[in-house]
Each structure stands twice: as structure tokens, then as C-alpha cells.
Amino acid sequence: MRRIASRDPNALRAMYDKYSSMVYTIGLRVLGRPEEAEELVSEVFWELWDKSSRYDRSRAAPTTYLVTLARSRAIDRSRRKANRTTGTVELVEEISPVIGITPLEDAELDEQRERVREALKGLTPNHRQAIESAYYDGLSHTEIAEKLGKPLGTIKTYIRQGLIHLRDALRNE
Amino acid sequence: MNEGLVSANPMREELEQLMMLYVVGLADESETARVEEWLASGDPVAQAVYAEASAVVHSLPQALPMRSPPRRVRDQLMLRVLASTQQPIQKTDSRTWGTWVTWSAGGLAAVLAITTVGLWQINRQTQSQLAMEMEQESRTNRLVASPYVRLAKLQAESFPGLPMTDPIRQAGGGLMYCAASNQFQLRIAKLCPPPPGRVYELWLISSTGEKIPAGTFVPDPNGTVTHFFQAPQGVEFEIAAITDEPPGGSPTPTGRIRLKGPLKILDP
Numbered sequence: 001m002r003r004i005a006s007r008d009p010n011a012l013r014a015m016y017d018k019y020s021s022m023v024y025t026i027g028l029r030v031l032g033r034p035e036e037a038e039e040l041v042s043e044v045f046w047e048l049w050d051k052s053s054r055y056d057r058s059r060a061a062p063t064t065y066l067v068t069l070a071r072s073r074a075i076d077r078s079r080r081k082a083n084r085t086t087g088t089v090e091l092v093e094e095i096s097p098v099i100g101i102t103p104l105e106d107a108e109l110d111e112q113r114e115r116v117r118e119a120l121k122g123l124t125p126n127h128r129q130a131i132e133s134a135y136y137d138g139l140s141h142t143e144i145a146e147k148l149g150k151p152l153g154t155i156k157t158y159i160r161q162g163l164i165h166l167r168d169a170l171r172n173e
Numbered sequence: 174m175n176e177g178l179v180s181a182n183p184m185r186e187e188l189e190q191l192m193m194l195y196v197v198g199l200a201d202e203s204e205t206a207r208v209e210e211w212l213a214s215g216d217p218v219a220q221a222v223y224a225e226a227s228a229v230v231h232s233l234p235q236a237l238p239m240r241s242p243p244r245r246v247r248d249q250l251m252l253r254v255l256a257s258t259q260q261p262i263q264k265t266d267s268r269t270w271g272t273w274v275t276w277s278a279g280g281l282a283a284v285l286a287i288t289t290v291g292l293w294q295i296n297r298q299t300q301s302q303l304a305m306e307m308e309q310e311s312r313t314n315r316l317v318a319s320p321y322v323r324l325a326k327l328q329a330e331s332f333p334g335l336p337m338t339d340p341i342r343q344a345g346g347g348l349m350y351c352a353a354s355n356q357f358q359l360r361i362a363k364l365c366p367p368p369p370g371r372v373y374e375l376w377l378i379s380s381t382g383e384k385i386p387a388g389t390f391v392p393d394p395n396g397t398v399t400h401f402f403q404a405p406q407g408v409e410f411e412i413a414a415i416t417d418e419p420p421g422g423s424p425t426p427t428g429r430i431r432l433k434g435p436l437k438i439l440d441p
Contacts, residue, residue, distance in 0.1 A: 021239045041250075049254055064224075113235045113239075159197075163190070167189075
């Protein structure tokens with residue numbers, strides 16, 4: 001990020017190669033359509049380049065910052081288009097290989113992903129659905145309660161318990 | 174995750190849970206105020222808890238099956254990034270003309286009239302230049318936005334005896350080809366003027382080594398080149414190169430290659 005802030009295009013290219021798949025996948029999950037996910041990738045990495053001074057390394061790791069930015073911009077786009085399509089259909093299609101990263105980086109990312117998948121396995125479907133509705137669709141407690149047909153208090157409990165479980169599972173790794 | 178962050182008391186645990194709700198966007202107004210007050214207090218623990226909550230919440234996408242965007246998204250982005258690093262065109266120094274106006278106001282009506290006409294002409298030229306730049310930018314944006322783009326990164330062609338101080342070493346740019354419109358755009362920065370009595374000429378070189386002349390140009394006083402042209406039909410190009418040639422160009426290259434780069438065929 002420091003090299004990006006000093007206007008080094010190679011640094012942005014390296015960041016793109018390592019994390020564009022993550023941003024694109026978030027775009028597909030939130031927006032549903034590949035072309036909208038492509039626009040999201042362009043928007044997020046351009047913002048990373050053009051407004052690099054917004055990054056505060058004391059508050060988040062670069063990956064976390066990038067994912068935060070991607071999720072935020074994806075939800076903004078989704079709200080603008082009033083399109084609540086989740087993109088689940090897209091995600092079960094053929095999975096493209098991730099480009100531009102070394103085998104070692106690929107292995108590290110795989111390991112991280114496996115840890116998160118394992119942590120999510122410990123959630124009940126209700127907990128998971130409630131958390132994903134908040135995270136990917138940007139819904140409020142009330143909206144999630146309406147969507148899932150559960151009482152508001154139950155949804156609040158699902159989300160709180162689910163997040164605690166995730167935190168504890170990832171801490172124990 | 175950080176083992177040192179495991180909460181030891183209910184108050185702390187509650188704050189940690191609030192922080193996760195805050196990060197995911199589900200904290201209500203009073204909870205948000207509480208969390209933001211804690212973060213603003215300068216308490217390093219608050220920053221650490223925020224960092225952990227962010228890492229936990231934003232790890233969720235890692236569980237999704239990863240898919241890569243098409244290659245052209247990367248190339249279009251990098252083209253835009255590289256264009257943003259080029260030197261801006263130097264603007265007219267308004268203080269010079271201000272001095273002229275002040276001097277003219279001294280009572281020299283004739284000079285004032287001449288200067289006024291001169292200023293009007295310069296203003297018109299500036300407006301014309303601005304309009305041209307805007308048109309170029311618009312064409313670039315259309316080209317970048319189009320699918321099936323190929324790129325060649327142009328760099329100084331190194332050869333034995335080329336001095337390290339040769340100004341051509343500073344030049345760099347790119348050639349972008351849009352198959353949809355069959356149009357090329359050439360952009361170069363920091364290109365030194367060609368030798369006296371010469372111009373630069375762009376060559377497109379096919380897989381069989383055929384060298385197709387694609388147009389002549391000279392850089393502006395800032396060393397910048399922005400040049401659009403239609404590609405010759407029916408030829409697949411693999412390399413772009415620039416030589417210096419006599420005015421008007423040459424049907425075959427006669428000068429030394431100054432800049433060169435492979436034209437990469439990108440995934441649609």
C-alpha cells in the first residue's frame with residue numbers, strides 16, 4: 001500500500017494479481033452479474049490507486065481494507081440498482097483459475113480460505129443465512145427478520161452468536 | 174487471530190461483540206456512538222479490537238469459491254493507471270499575459286489593441302487545445318472501455334553503445350489496439366525530439382517479419398505523443414516499433430529502432 005501511495009503502478013498490478021479474484025467474487029455474490037462484478041473490480045482498484053491516502057494501516061491490514069472497500073462499493077451499487085439478486089446461481093458455475101499469483105501465495109490463500117470455511121461449518125444454517133444477509137446484502141436486522149420470516153429478537157441472537165462463533169473459531173486456529 | 178485479545182470481563186466482551194456488529198453495519202445509533210467514542214478515545218485496545226473484528230467479519234468472502242475477472246479488466250485498469258502517471262500538458266503561464274496587459278494599460282492604445290488581439294488569438298488557441306485534449310480523452314475512454322483490446326508496452330530499444338544518458342531511455346508509453354473499431358492509439362511520454370530533419374515513424378511487425386508503416390509523428394514540446402489511427406486491414410501484428418525516418422515517412426524502416434514492444438493478445 002505504501003508503494004501504491006507513492007504512485008508505483010507495479011505495486012497496484014501486484015495487488016490486483018493477488019486480490020482481484022476476491023473482489024470479483026464479492027461482486028458476483030452481491031451483484032449477481034459478471035459484467036457488474038467486472039465494473040466493481042475496476043472501481044475498487046482504481047479507488048485504491050486514486051485515493052490511496054485513505055488507507056490507514058493502523059486500522060486494518062491491506063487485505064481487510066480491500067475487502068471492506070469491495071463489499072461497501074458492491075452494496076452501494078446493489079442499492080442503487082435496487083437489485084437484491086444474490087448471485088448464488090453464478091457461483092455454482094465453473095470456477096475460473098486464479099491468475100497472477102505464485103504457487104506459495106496461492107497455497108497461503110487456500111489455507112486462509114480453508115480456515116474460514118471450517119469456521120463457517122460450525123454455524124447452523126440459520127446463523128449463517130442471517131450473517132450472510134447482513135454482510136452480502138447489507139440488510140438491517142429488521143430486513144433480515146422479514147426475509148427469513150423470523151422474529152427480530154431471534155435474528156439479533158443469530159447474528160451475535162454467529163459472529164462470536166466465527167471470532168472464537170478463527171482465534172483458536 | 175490475536176490470542177491476547179481474548180476478553181477477560183463481561184464489559185470487554187460486550188464491547189467486542191458491539192464492535193463486530195458495528196463492522197458488519199448492524200449496530201444501532203446508540204451502539205454506533207458508543208463504539209465510535211471508544212475508537213476516538215485513543216485507547217490502543219479499541220484499535221486492536223476493531224482490527225480483529227474487521228478481520229473476522231471481512232474474512233467471510235474467503236469461504237466463497239474464487240473466480241477471476243477476465244484479463245481485459247486488468248489491462249484496461251493498468252492502461253488507465255499508466256495514463257494517470259503521465260506528465261500533464263504544461264499550461265500557459267497567465268502571469269506573462271498579465272504583465273502585458275498591465276503594460277498596455279499604461280496608455281499605449283495601439284499596443285493595447287494589438288495585445289488584445291494577440292490575447293484573443295492565444296485564448297482561442299488555448300480553447301482549441303483544450304477542446305482537442307478533451308476529444309482525445311474522450312476517444313481514449315471509449316477505446317479503453319471497448320472489449321478485445323490488445324496492448325504493447327513501448328520501451329527504449331537497448332543496443333550496444335547506447336549511452337546511459339541517451340534521452341530516449343526516459344521515454345515510455347503504450348500502443349493500444351481495439352479490434353472492435355480497428356483503431357490504434359499511441360501514447361508516449363518523455364520522448365525526446367527526433368534528430369534534426371527527421372520524424373518518428375510507427376511500425377507494426379507481423380509474425381512473418383513484415384513491417385507495415387503506420388504513421389509518422391513528432392512529440393509536442395513536453396515530449397508527449399497522443400496519436401489515433403486506423404489499423405491496416407488483414408494483418409496480425411505481433412510487435413510495435415518506432416524508428417526515426419525522413420519527413421513524410423519511409424515505406425521501409427531506414428532508421429534505428431528507438432522504442433519497441435510486443436503487442437500482447439489479451440483474453441476477451
